[in-house]
Amino acid sequence: MKSMLCQFKKVQTKPLPHILKVMNISEKKLFELFEMWINQGNITPVHPVFKELKKRRDAEIKRKRQEKQELELLKYKELRQRKYSNKQIAKEMHYPYDKLNSFLKKWYNTLRRQGLSNEAIAKELNASKNELTPIILAYEERQRMHEEMRRRRIAENKRYARTHLKRIREDLKGPSEYFIFDTEAVQCPDELIEIAVIDCKGRTVYNSLVKPSHKINWRISSLTGITNQMVMDKPSIHQVMGDLRDLIAGKTLMSWGIDYDSVLLKKSIDSTGIDLDCKFCCAQKIHMGLVEDINQIALQRAADCDMQNHRALDDCKLVLDVLRKDIEMIDNKSAGFKQRTSADNSSNTIFIPRSEPLAATT
Missing domain, CATH: 3.30.420.10 (Ribonuclease H-like superfamily/Ribonuclease H)
Incomplete structure (x- = not known):
């Protein structure tokens, strides 16, 4: 590993793609090496290459998480359109039946933060008014309590x-x-x-x-x-x-x-x-x-x-x-x-x- 560190120090001022090519290494492997070098005290955590690696890694994790969530939503909407019952949907999506409501709640909150109306969210989720009503009421109550707390803290x-x-x-x-x-x-x-x-x-x-x-x-x-x-x-x-x-x-x-x-x-x-x-x-x-x-x-x-x-x-x-x-x-x-x-x-x-x-x- 010392040879890898020496090799990195020779090219550390170069752009990241050049460093990866010269060292013949992936971003993931270089990130793991950086964590080891930092723990050993050979490199500081404020090193610009490590900061760039961490930023790219965090962005990739966020992208994959978002992609997974969007695929889940697409599958849910497809099952809805095929007139599956909630019990069948939960089984197909590998969700415990009692957690399916949490799935709806999560997506309602996400779409509401994006500025969609209740009608647009119901259409997007292919959900009935009866299903969304308790979720809407709970959301609005949380918003009211949050705003009240905010006013008290500001005062x-x-x-x-x-x-x-x-x-x-x-x-x-x-x-x-x-x-x-x-x-x-x-x-x-x-x-x-x-x-x-x-x-x-x-x-x-x-x-x-x-x-x-x-x-x-x-x-x-x-x-x-x-x-x-x-x-x-x-x-x-x-x-x-x-x-x-x-x-x-x-x-x-x-x-x-x-x-x-x-x-x-x-x-x-x-x-x-x-x-x-x-x-x-x-x-x-x-x-x-x-x-x-x-x-x-x-x-x-x-x-x-x-x-x-x-x-x-x-x-x-x-x-x-x-x-x-x-x-x-x-x-x-x-x-x-x-x-x-x-x-x-x-x-x-x-x-x-x-x-x-x-x-x-x-």
């Missing part, structure tokens, strides 16, 4: 954004109560290898690498640029948590998302027994409330940048940039309007009165 996110953006606005012109933080970490087990904290004026409060008890693997090093040599003489997590406690006690810490950085920091609090005496909030949820979205938004997309460095201090600054743009968006929307009444302010509309211009990053 909740808007209230969350209104509350925190107002306080962040105050931070821009007064003492800092909100700090933005970000971490980098090794995994299995999760351990911090870097943490940075800035205030809402862009000033660095804390920025340090952390020496973990486990080695940093090559995947994390390739993603962050942080190596084992870089953290060799850095403070331990106990020292870092002690320093942080003195700096952020009583403050509110913001991170992008609540399922990674905050969780890691809380784990560090538990493992060290050092309570930071701070609150946590989610900058991502603030942004979601402003743009009225219920789905998580990647920091890179929210910041509208081409790439993310995956270093703690740089990511902190990206979060601050998103929050400033959010406040600026609110200012632009509210410019030229009169002061809202107390009744207006009790609604779900996010409104923060315009005051001083945004402070420049120092």
Whole structure:
């Protein structure tokens, strides 16, 4: 296999068809070799050839799945036209009889998402009104519940954004109560290898690498640029948590998302027994409330940048940039309007009165 790896490295900059021809190998076999090379640490998973192979493989799997489903539908329609009973159809299609309704339901949902009307779907599936009625009612009930849940989450996110953006606005012109933080970490087990904290004026409060008890693997090093040599003489997590406690006690810490950085920091609090005496909030949820979205938004997309460095201090600054743009968006929307009444302010509309211009990053 080493000879195959050497052979690949000689042609890795060539187009994929050329690589396959020179190595006299199929796409499937090259993909399997890549998985082995990645596990051995010889090739990184971000290698452009592997990414292309994975994209083509996923597209082929999707095509075959879709082709299989379409053949199933054709067979079902043919059996319907031949006046087979549902029991006979289930037998011919190798479906348990009680699962045939699931087949109809799946195709109804698929065709409905494609924009077909109920009448067109009934014709396409050659199904009677009585057969489709319970499926239609169940679909419409799910849609109603989904829309209701979406409205509730948007309203909740808007209230969350209104509350925190107002306080962040105050931070821009007064003492800092909100700090933005970000971490980098090794995994299995999760351990911090870097943490940075800035205030809402862009000033660095804390920025340090952390020496973990486990080695940093090559995947994390390739993603962050942080190596084992870089953290060799850095403070331990106990020292870092002690320093942080003195700096952020009583403050509110913001991170992008609540399922990674905050969780890691809380784990560090538990493992060290050092309570930071701070609150946590989610900058991502603030942004979601402003743009009225219920789905998580990647920091890179929210910041509208081409790439993310995956270093703690740089990511902190990206979060601050998103929050400033959010406040600026609110200012632009509210410019030229009169002061809202107390009744207006009790609604779900996010409104923060315009005051001083945004402070420049120092």
